[in-house]
Amino acid sequence: MYHTKRIAIILPDTLQSSGLQSILTEYFAPVETNCFSTYESFMATGGDIFDYYFTLSETFVLNVDFFLPRKSKTVILSDCPLCGASQSAYTNLLTVRAPLETLIEQIQQLFENDVTNLGTGEGNKELSAREVEVLQLVVKGTINKEIADKLNISLNTVLSHRKNITAKLGIKTVSGLIFYAIMHGIISAEDIDL
Known part of the structure; x- marks a missing residue:
């Protein structure tokens, strides 16, 4: 019914990578996550085989040529508690210090926005x-x-x-x-x- 989302987690912090991987696996199955500690190790896989990319703003900026064309599928992890409120139209921000429920909602929004963009026309106004x-x-x-x-x-x-x-x-x-x-x-x- 659902296709397995292939997700690349590009973070130097092993603990952050493992935590994010755990959240994605537990709440958003079916997913296949791959963790990379560097952008170079990520690119060794080919890079373009993933549906979504989770990384830091520094990695995004240093490799903007890769991430910018994939901006709707790239999530930038932010340590700033106020950054999620001023979310840019060009990036998806995930506030790492937010409560678990907020993190889940932010990730869910990313996935649903992607599905919504694939649909045609406006959504049905009638609730099921x-x-x-x-x-x-x-x-x-x-x-x-x-x-x-x-x-x-x-x-x-x-x-x-x-x-x-x-x-x-x-x-x-x-x-x-x-x-x-x-x-x-x-x-x-x-x-x-x-």
């Missing part, structure tokens, strides 16, 4: 039955892990549904989703814990 269930739980303040447990789906699937809901409705905030859900009869105002 499962998306409505997820929306009901989101507006009630349920966290992603609890949604996954309640609906017996993976955390990755919950994140996909949330991304699809946001894309279809064009609403990015929980407060906006609450308003939408009340206005469309998906939940009543009494269902919300304020």
Whole structure:
């Protein structure tokens, strides 16, 4: 059903590489990750055989000729906690000091943006039955892990549904989703814990 994503992790820090590899394997299967401590060792594989590239800004800048044409599939790891808020249109930033759930959401967004770009036309504005269930739980303040447990789906699937809901409705905030859900009869105002 899904094709295995081939991911190159180009980081000199073994601990960062292993942690990122663990997150990708656990939450985004099926993936095949390869870790490289240097850009040179990465290029020895041919380089172009990967679907995504995770690296540092220094590596990106020093090898801009390779990464720039692949900017939509390149993720730059940032140590700056404020950098994720000012994300550039030309790069995908992953804030390494962010909580795990934030990291997962940032990676999920990268993968879904790539899938969205392959599609044709605008997304369907109508929510599926499962998306409505997820929306009901989101507006009630349920966290992603609890949604996954309640609906017996993976955390990755919950994140996909949330991304699809946001894309279809064009609403990015929980407060906006609450308003939408009340206005469309998906939940009543009494269902919300304020």
